[in-house]
Amino acid sequence: MRHTITVMVENEFGVLSRVAGLFSGRGFNIDSLSVAPTNDETISRMTIVTRGDDQILEQISKQLNKLIDVIKVIDFTDGEAIEREMALIKVTAEESARAEILRIADIFRAKIIDVTTKSFTIEATGAPAKIDAILELLRPLGLKELVRTGPVAIGRGAKAWKG
Amino acid sequence: MKMTGARILLECLKLEGVDTVFGYPGGTVINIYDELFSFKDIRHILPRHEQAGVHAADGFARATGRVGVAIATSGPGATNTVTGIATAYMDSIPLVVITGQVPTALIGNDAFQEVDIIGITRPCTKHNFLVKDVKDIATIIKKAFFIARTGRPGPVLVDLPKDVQIATAEFHYPDSIELRSYKPTVEGHPKQIEKAVSMLLAAKKPVIYVGGGAISGDAAGELSALATKLHIPVTTTLMGLGAFPEDNPLSLNLLGMHGTYFANMAVTNCDLLVAVGARFDDRVTGKIATFAPHAKIIHMDVDPTSIRKNVRVDLPIVGQVKDVLGRMLKTVEECGDKIAAFHAGIEPWLVEIDGWKKKHPMSYKQTATVIKPQFVIQKLRELSESDAIVATDVGQHQMWTAQFFGFREPRTLLSSGGLGTMGYGLPAAMGAQAAFPNRQVIAVCGDGGFQMNLQEMATLVQNRLPVKIVILNNNFLGMVRQWQELFFDKRYSQTCMELPIDFIKLAEAFGAKGFQATRPDEVEATIKKAFETPGPVIMEFKIAREEKVLPMVPAGASLNEMVLNA
Numbered sequence: 099m100r101h102t103i104t105v106m107v108e109n110e111f112g113v114l115s116r117v118a119g120l121f122s123g124r125g126f127n128i129d130s131l132s133v134a135p136t137n138d139e140t141i142s143r144m145t146i147v148t149r150g151d152d153q154i155l156e157q158i159s160k161q162l163n164k165l166i167d168v169i170k171v172i173d174f175t176d177g178e179a180i181e182r183e184m185a186l187i188k189v190t191a192e193e194s195a196r197a198e199i200l201r202i203a204d205i206f207r208a209k210i211i212d213v214t215t216k217s218f219t220i221e222a223t224g225a226p227a228k229i230d231a232i233l234e235l236l237r238p239l240g241l242k243e244l245v246r247t248g249p250v251a252i253g254r255g256a257k258a259w260k261g
Numbered sequence: 262m263k264m265t266g267a268r269i270l271l272e273c274l275k276l277e278g279v280d281t282v283f284g285y286p287g288g289t290v291i292n293i294y295d296e297l298f299s300f301k302d303i304r305h306i307l308p309r310h311e312q313a314g315v316h317a318a319d320g321f322a323r324a325t326g327r328v329g330v331a332i333a334t335s336g337p338g339a340t341n342t343v344t345g346i347a348t349a350y351m352d353s354i355p356l357v358v359i360t361g362q363v364p365t366a367l368i369g370n371d372a373f374q375e376v377d378i379i380g381i382t383r384p385c386t387k388h389n390f391l392v393k394d395v396k397d398i399a400t401i402i403k404k405a406f407f408i409a410r411t412g413r414p415g416p417v418l419v420d421l422p423k424d425v426q427i428a429t430a431e432f433h434y435p436d437s438i439e440l441r442s443y444k445p446t447v448e449g450h451p452k453q454i455e456k457a458v459s460m461l462l463a464a465k466k467p468v469i470y471v472g473g474g475a476i477s478g479d480a481a482g483e484l485s486a487l488a489t490k491l492h493i494p495v496t497t498t499l500m501g502l503g504a505f506p507e508d509n510p511l512s513l514n515l516l517g518m519h520g521t522y523f524a525n526m527a528v529t530n531c532d533l534l535v536a537v538g539a540r541f542d543d544r545v546t547g548k549i550a551t552f553a554p555h556a557k558i559i560h561m562d563v564d565p566t567s568i569r570k571n572v573r574v575d576l577p578i579v580g581q582v583k584d585v586l587g588r589m590l591k592t593v594e595e596c597g598d599k600i601a602a603f604h605a606g607i608e609p610w611l612v613e614i615d616g617w618k619k620k621h622p623m624s625y626k627q628t629a630t631v632i633k634p635q636f637v638i639q640k641l642r643e644l645s646e647s648d649a650i651v652a653t654d655v656g657q658h659q660m661w662t663a664q665f666f667g668f669r670e671p672r673t674l675l676s677s678g679g680l681g682t683m684g685y686g687l688p689a690a691m692g693a694q695a696a697f698p699n700r701q702v703i704a705v706c707g708d709g710g711f712q713m714n715l716q717e718m719a720t721l722v723q724n725r726l727p728v729k730i731v732i733l734n735n736n737f738l739g740m741v742r743q744w745q746e747l748f749f750d751k752r753y754s755q756t757c758m759e760l761p762i763d764f765i766k767l768a769e770a771f772g773a774k775g776f777q778a779t780r781p782d783e784v785e786a787t788i789k790k791a792f793e794t795p796g797p798v799i800m801e802f803k804i805a806r807e808e809k810v811l812p813m814v815p816a817g818a819s820l821n822e823m824v825l826n827a
Contacts, residue, residue, distance in 0.1 A: 108442060112391075116383060123384050153569060160566040166388040166408060169442040 100129070101155055102179060102251045105144040105162055106170040106259065109135050113167045117144065120165065126150065126158050130248025138260070141169060145250045170259065174251050181249040184223045186211070187233065190240030191218045199239060206232045217242065225249075266395040267292040267426040268300075270359065273402035275302045276434050279330050281321065281695050282306070283314040287334020288374060289361030292426040306695055306724055309716035311338050313688035315345020316714070319354050320692030323675045324650055326479065328355045328409050329692065335361045336374030339420075340381065344682060346416045347385040351679025352500060353477055355414035357405045358386075364424040365393060379420050387415030395428035403438045412445025413564035414477055445563060449580030449588065456576055457535075457559050457585075458592045462603050464533035464557075466610040467493045470516065470545075473500030473678065474538015474562060474582050481505070481671045483586035484537060490593060492604055493535075494614055496524040498545055499659075500678040501538070503668040513614070514623070517545040518814045519660040522621035525812070525820040527614050528553050536560040538582045541571040542679070543816075551819035561585045621812075621825060623664055632781050634658060634733045634804045637788075638665040641703065641731065644788045649701040650675065650693045654686035654710030657739035658731075660810040662705050684713030687730065691717055694726040701729070701792070708734040708758060718771035721797040729791050730799045732764055735806045743809050747824070768799040775799040 107113045114133060121128050129147040136143045148158060155173060162171045191199055196218075203210060203220050206228065212219035222232050226249050233241070253259070264272070270293060274282065281304045286294045297305055308314040311333040318329030329349075333342050339360040349356045363372040379391050388408050390401045398421070405417040461467060475484050481504045488495045488511055495505045496513040507514055513524035528534065534556040539545070546552040549572060560568050561578040568577040578585050593600070625635040638661050641651075651666060652675040653659040659676055668674050675693060677685040690704035711732050721728050742756040768775030774794050778787040784802065791798040812823040 112379065112383075115380070119383055157566065157570060164564070164566050166440070166443050 099151065099155075100147065100149050102174045102181060102249065103146045103148060103158065103162070104172040104174065104251055104259070105146060105168055106136070107142050107144060108167040108169065109140050109142040110167060113142065116165050116167060117146075117162065120161055121148075124157070124161060126154065130246075132248045132250055145248070147249060172253070172259065174253065179251040179253050181225050181251045182223060183226050183229050183247055183249040184221065185229045185233070185244060185246045187220045187222060187236060187241065188243040189218050189220065189236050190242055191216060195239050199236070202232065202235050208232060262432060263429045264432045265292065265296065265427060265429050266398050266421070267296040269395070269398045269430065269432050270402065270421065270426070271296050271300050271303060272432055273399055273434055274330060277328070277402070277406045279328070280304060282330040282332055283308055283317040283321075283692065284332030285311050285314055285334065285338055287338045287361060289335040289363060289423045290332060290338075290359075290426075292423065293332065293359070293361070304695075306720065308688065308691070308720050310714065311341035312345050312684070313691070313714050313717045313720070315342045315356070315358060316348065316682075316685050316688035317692035317695065318356055318358075319345060319349045320652055320675050320689030321696045322349075322354050322356060322692075323689070324672055324693035325696045326477075326672065328357055328406055330357050330359070332359045333361070334374065335363055335378070336376045338374075339376055339378040343381060343385065346382055346418065348677050348680045348682045348685060349416040350385045350387065352473060352677065353414050354416065355409040356416035357402075357409055358416060358418045360418060360420050361426075362391070362420045362422040365422045366424070368422065378418065382418050385416075386418050389418040389420065391420045392422065392425050395425050395430040398425070398430075399432065399434050400438070403435050404440065407438050407440070408443065412443075413474075446565075446579045447581050447584060449561065449578045449585035451588070453576060453578045454585060454588050455592065457561075457578060458589055458596070460533060460557060460559060460576060461491070461493075461535065461589075461593075462596065462599055465606050466530060466532040467535065467607065468513070468527050468531040468533070469493050469495045469535045469537060470528065470539055471495060471497045471501040471504050471537045472539025473498065475501055475504040476671045478538055478563065478582045479671075480538070480581075480583035480586050483583055483590055485509075487586055487590045487593065490590065491600070492607060492611065494527055494611070496520070496528065498539055498542070498678070499663050499676060502663060502674045503671045506669040507667045508669060515663050517542075517820070518547070518816070519664065519810050519812065520814075520820075521623055521664075522812055522823060522825065523614055523617035525814065525823060526617045529819070529821040530613075531556045534558045536562070537586065538562055540567045543571075546571065547814045547818055547820045547822075625808075627781070628805075629781060631805045632778060632784060632802050634661045634802070634808055635665045636781060637731065637733060637784055637802050637804070638662055638705070640784050640788055641705075642666050644785065644792065645703060646701045649673065649703055650690070650697065652676065652686045652690035652693060652702070652704045654706040655681045655683045656707045656710060657735075657743065657808075657810050658705050658707045658733040660740075661733070664810075683710040686710060687714050687717050687728070690728045690730075691721055691726055694728050695724070698726075702727075703729045703731060705731045705733070707739055708732055708736060708762070709738045712762075715767070718768065718773055718797065722772045725796065727796050727798075730797065732799060732801045733804050734764070734801050735804050735808070736761060737806060740810070742807070746807070746809070747813075748815070764799050764801040773797040773799065775801065777801045777803070779803045
């Protein structure tokens with residue numbers, strides 16, 4: 099099962115490699131990982147997408163908590179969190195396809211952020227499934243290059259995790 | 262007062278109560294050694310290899326319960342510590358290892374004797390630190406000791422660049438330290454403890470399974486009190502030996518791959534297994550699917566990751582086992598009449614276990630002409646002092662020691678359980694002897710493991726550490742040979758040591774004494790003579806070459822599928 103885990107860590111060098119090393123050393127999967135400082139600059143927040151059964155997820159959570167630099171681990175099971183991901187997508191845009199690409203971008207509320215006579219670069223933001231969907235539509239038109247951030251997640255409702 | 266970083270380090274160690282360190286000088290720690298030259302409060306012991314220095318600090322820590330400290334220089338000095346650190350990590354032994362590092366300006370430049378020891382030791386330390394500013398030394402050392410000794414203990418490495426040692430700063434040592442990201446659970450949850458007691462009292466076939474956590478958590482007293490109060494049989498892992506007296510009738514001794522028949526049968530047939538500071542290692546469980554198949558499992562451990570890592574658990578209790586057992590005992594004592602009913606209820610179970618004990622007690626066939634290793638171990642127990650500390654290497658002799666010595670007190674067996682490090686025994690004994698100059702310290706080694714760190718004979722002699730070294734010499738890498746005999750059609754690939762070594766002359770070369778026994782009737786006299794001889798002594802016993810460690814649960818088999826006589 100796919101899980102999105104948020105990990106609050108001390109914003110110090112080496113922390114990312116501790117977390118990444120834990121996953122590789124214990125044979126856990128990482129589908130994606132994004133990390134940046136929070137409002138409190140001494141804390142960084144990681145969003146990790148991983149897969150595994152309940153027992154593996156329990157271990158991932160516990161092992162992350164065991165790292166000295168980890169302040170908090172939140173396992174967002176489906177529905178409790180809002181996830182957003184950004185993708186920058188470079189597509190071939192010959193004369194015949196330009197209108198179609200713009201239409202698709204419009205439907206997904208994506209932005210064209212770079213234009214040449216032969217290409218568009220699109221900025222798309224949304225839940226990972228939405229990014230998958232726009233890619234599916236753009237792929238037949240000539241997808242040249244793709245970069246995805248991996249999702250970031252935040253809990254629903256008024257309750258907030260400090261930082 | 263302003264001090265150099267090197268001096269600050271020593272002042273911090275002193276304030277942490279460190280009186281002995283094991284270290285090896287070199288280019289990037291020369292400033293620490295210069296300060297040490299006139300620093301009288303810390304005794305420095307110079308091993309002949311950094312690996313042995315860390316094992317000695319580890320032996321010191323296991324024997325005393327205090328944090329062991331080792332120092333090594335950058336590059337090869339640092340990499341030589343890695344086996345020692347990994348050994349301590351696997352067995353949850355508190356260490357602080359200080360390594361020198363090239364000056365901060367050179368880090369990353371492939372400088373002379375530079376290695377990324379922080380990167381290398383990340384997976385085998387509880388935590389590690391690179392100190393970048395002299396002002397941070399005191400806080401980092403405080404954190405290092407705090408992390409090493411609290412929660413589930415473990416080794417912490419502090420990497421100290423040379424320029425940070427030279428720079429000066431005001432010295433202030435914090436009284437206490439607070440880490441927002443590290444707050445180990447101490448007290449078990451009261452509801453869980455209550456549930457544990459009611460599960461216990463409802464059991465008809467209970468067994469307590471004890472690991473090293475009962476020793477590092479200082480819980481032997483509570484464990485014995487609870488087990489004897491309720492008449493519950495106790496089995497221990499290698500790491501747990503000494504947590505419960507093996508001469509107590511409730512003791513089932515060792516369980517697992519080379520455990521007793523009755524311990525493994527009891528675990529396989531029990532209806533409740535109470536795991537105390539143990540981690541369900543594969544050498545203990547055998548095949549997981551058939552491990553304790555009829556049992557509900559209560560698992561108490563200070564480290565939440567140990568719980569449900571390998572086996573299903575019905576009742577987890579996260580907390581210090583001393584606290585958890587203590588409060589269970591208190592709850593039990595308030596149960597009054599229920600205790601008698603419980604005793605009556607488990608009586609048939611105790612009778613059943615007794616039957617297994619009688620059917621297959623631990624045994625070996627004594628001969629008149631060839632020395633059996635088990636006999637040597639039994640004689641050692643008989644002739645050694647009651648508080649003797651025994652360090653072992655890894656292999657057959659380790660298992661024979663575990664099976665036949667009969668440990669009665671915590672912290673009297675020092676052995677590499679998790680990592681299984683050959684070469685551990687001699688330096689670990691050295692560390693224990695440095696901690697307890699007046700206690701009898703015995704290193705039990707095979708001829709293979711002894712040769713992995715035999716250079717430490719020099720350290721023993723130089724520092725007047727009178728370790729008595731037992732070499733059970735079968736001229737084989739015996740444990741691997743045993744596997745080759747049983748599972749590889751006796752193809753003894755690279756396990757015969759070929760060259761016979763004169764261990765007596767070797768001892769003499771270092772300025773120590775050496776005695777040899779080749780016949781069973783010489784064993785007792787040899788041990789006595791060695792114990793009466795001052796200073797370090799090697800006792801070499803030429804043992805039955807193809808003697809096996811039995812019983813044996815083949816790797817991956819169920820605990821009740823023991824090879825009893827092969």
